[in-house]
Amino acid sequence: MVTSASPLIQPTKSRVVGKDLRALLGVEKVLDDVPALTAYAVDASIYRVPPQAVVLVESEDDITATVGYAVSRGIPLTPRAAGTNLTGSAIGSGIILDVSRMNRILEVNQEERWARVQPGIVLAELNKQLSSCGLLFGPDPSSGDMCKLGGMIANNSSGPHTLRYGSVKDNVQGLRLCLASSSWMEARSYALNDPTLERLLTSVPALRDVLVLTQAHAELIAAKQPTVSKNSCGYNLFGIADGLMRGAFDVPKLFVGSEGTLGIVSEATLMLMEKPAATLTALIHFRSLEEVGEAVPQLLTLQPSALEVMDANTLNLIGRGQHGIPADAAATLLVELDADSLDVDLHEKADAMRDICRRYKLASELTVAFDATQREQLWKARKALYPTLYRFDSRKKPINFVDDVVVPAERISELIRYLEEFFGGQEVPVAIFGHIGNGNAHIVPLLDVNDSGDFQKMVQAYQEIHATVLNRFGGSICGEHGDGRVRAEFVKTMFGEELYDLFVQVKHAFDPGHILNPGIKLSETPFTDHIDYTRLSKSCATCAKCNSVCPVYDVFQSEDMSARGWFEIVTAKDYSYLNSKRVVESCLNCKSCRTICPAGVDVSDLILKKRAEHPNRLAGWIFRSQARGATFGSCVRFLGRTQQIWDRPFVRKVIEWITAPLMKALAPTARFPHDLSLPKLAQQHLRERYAHLIP
Incomplete structure (x- = not known):
């Protein structure tokens, strides 16, 4: 029943993008309903930017198709992993490319101490798997129990143990990337006289542009290189220049820390360390x-x-x-x-x-x-x-x-x-x-x-x-x-006009249409644009710690099926139960989110209150029937005594057809399939069978 407090939100023009993407990738991989767009409008930063559609990529083919579509239509494309970054670089106004379902460890070489992984693997899960080999991946940001490798690569993350292990850029051997041209590239460190490098430069002209640019401006880059031990500001031409001095073109150094503005990572080969004794x-x-x-x-x-x-x-x-x-x-x-x-x-x-x-x-x-x-x-x-x-x-x-x-x-x-x-x-x-x-x-x-x-x-x-x-x-x-949104406007001030212009040239070489995460890394937009003033008055910090323990998110790997996403959905000013029923009804009320939440937010309690506003009448009837013990027991005994009659193939098909509307009222996907094997129902209640044991 629709109430005046629950308006039906009409589809927007974003449906066109979603429709196109569904035709390319399939229905299950594309989201463009209001709850999903609400959930994906935030990360762990102070910003909110609603997207037009979300793609839950599961393969390189999905990435290629999505990048090709975004570039051909001029629609911004923002890669996203766990959405735990603090700078707003995992949200965007176009298409969100969520890599969370690409979360496998593809290969581990224990002798040479490296692992090949997909970008959706959670750091804590990776190190849990590596622990049995006595190995670990060193960089350890405080969000390690929920952050994913794709985001760590994008930000050049480090953490408390940087003194020992360095940052991500120091621990990546190779990357596999999809470029804005929809072509794929293997990024690793190449000797300058390696014939493979020449073939790579021929197939990826943008990479040759970066090589020539770095060589031509070596003095400027050296003069502007930060002298402190850590830096993730701007593009890492410093790492490229350092490699060239050693006779190598260390390509991964350019992409680690580029925040998804130069290419989309589908695989990373990581250097591993032995666990301390x-x-x-x-x-x-x-x-x-x-x-x-x-x-x-x-x-x-x-x-x-x-x-x-x-x-x-x-x-x-x-x-x-x-x-x-x-x-x-x-x-x-x-x-x-x-x-x-x-x-x-x-x-x-x-x-x-x-x-x-x-x-x-x-x-x-x-x-x-x-x-x-x-x-x-x-x-x-x-x-x-x-x-x-x-x-x-x-x-x-x-x-x-x-x-x-x-x-x-x-x-x-x-x-x-x-x-x-x-x-x-x-x-x-x-x-x-x-x-x-x-x-x-x-x-x-x-x-x-x-x-x-x-x-x-x-x-x-x-x-x-x-x-x-x-x-x-x-x-x-x-x-x-x-840098994200919050520091992009200050990058020019930090490095000066000349080096900033080189950064702009690097971006243009790889992404001439400015489709890949525009406004991130390099921008003159004030950092105050897109601040989510409404959310910053709420209790939730959108840090995503709750997602790390949410069993529903663990299955779906989608922000609209997560504790953080549900909080955003049910507290939105234009919340509608009719539009949000699919996701609101998915919460298991396990209270894990409340247990781990730094701010003490109980998302499951919010969900229960929203459900209570729209009770399921059929479910209520079933539970009331159970409460009436005698009536419920009589029904079960009757079904048990007549099971030989109704539990036959033809009768079961009729029952499935008759009960379909009732089951759908209970839950959209619920049904009573005719081929479901049922246990033999008791013809007597335990109290009747063992009456002599009851005083």
Whole structure:
């Protein structure tokens, strides 16, 4: 029954795109209904951009057909994996190409330590499979339990253990890509005198253009290369130039970190590492930021695999008392050291760390843990950060817009001091944390962007902090999260007009029609365009942690069949039960989303309330009948006694035909098939059969 509160949303012109794609790929691989477009309009960023259609690709043929169609029609094409990025690069106004169903591990070479995988494989699942071989893929972003390899390649992700493993660009041997021309390319590192390279340059003219361009502007590229240890801003011509100096054309370096703007990845060959034989974790509370700055270079001599920092503001936000953090701690360091073999004595390194720490007046004794459970306990405060930020204030939310700056590691305490003073002047709560060993700081202010004052503070902070990172610290505006929509307008400022023009030429060479993820990486559009002000006032952070435990998403691998997608669908201002019934009725109400959600959102409860507004009458009748024990028991006994009559092929076909409308009312796909093998129904209730046992 249609109520006035549930308007039927009419199809839009996007149906034309969906119709064309269904003809190309099949009905099951294309989505263009309102709920699906609503779910795919967001990722983990602050933006919302509704697409025209979504393609759930399952093969390279699907990718080829989709790319060819998008280019021929001039429709923007945005590749998407888990949608966990913070910059808005997984959403777009045209066609979303979701690679989640391409999620297989194709090959593992244990001896040579490499694996060939598809882009839809989840990092945690990949490492779970590799664990049995004693191997792992090193880069470990904090979203590792839900992020997928395609997105990691797009962003050049890294994580806490970058000191040991490097970023994705350091761990990719080869890529297989579909270009805007719909042709396919094998990208790997080629010796400049390799005949295979010449054939590749002939078949892919854009690649020759990049080679010539890089050689011709080698001095400019070298002069503009960031001197910090991490950078994902702009196209990585620096990696190409470094390779040429060694006599190699390292093609994957160009595509890793390009955010889907140059080609679509269908396979990646990854370099693997042996799992550490042993690990220690240490927690150090410093009384001053200056001492942190002095201690970091000394701690780096111990070759830590991870070196993380949380500043005083962050410690206040997560609750010092709750996590046993001293009141006078100005910053906390987490240090992790690995042993490649059991011959390495980590206790000696722990003693060396204690010697370093004795030079400072710590806020408390150094804590060292070797046991896995104890080490996990030391990480507890760091991992509690995001949940606390999401629940800190009902109006002010953690906003990612200056979240990924990099400065020289020895100057990060100076950066933190500057940031604390800057946001203190703005009277804005802020969490400052990150990978201090690389000088990579994550800055997350809490703002109400629907408030004009807070909005202006955001714009001011965006300009001033990025400019300060470049001019005062000689750093980078982007270490591991990608440029996306949020930093694209600042890329020209970071590298200057000349190098930016080279980036534009690279983009044009591979994508002359600007179809592949336009507006991402290179753009002059203000970062405030497409901010989703309505969503930023809601409780959900769209981080997708819920998707990692959602059993329905695990089966369908589609955003409209996921906890995050359902939240977007049922809280949309134009929500309609009639349009959304297909997806709303799919939730199993398992509560896994509520358990894992950093913000404490219970998506299943929202779904149940929406269902309650439109109860299923047939289902209600069935459950009421069950509640009447005597009546229900009589019906079952009757069916049992007459089963020999009605459970025959011809009669079953008649029953299937008669019950079809009733079953459809129960659920769109429900039916009582005539060839379904049924158990023999009891002719007596257990109470009747064993009456003598009942007192």
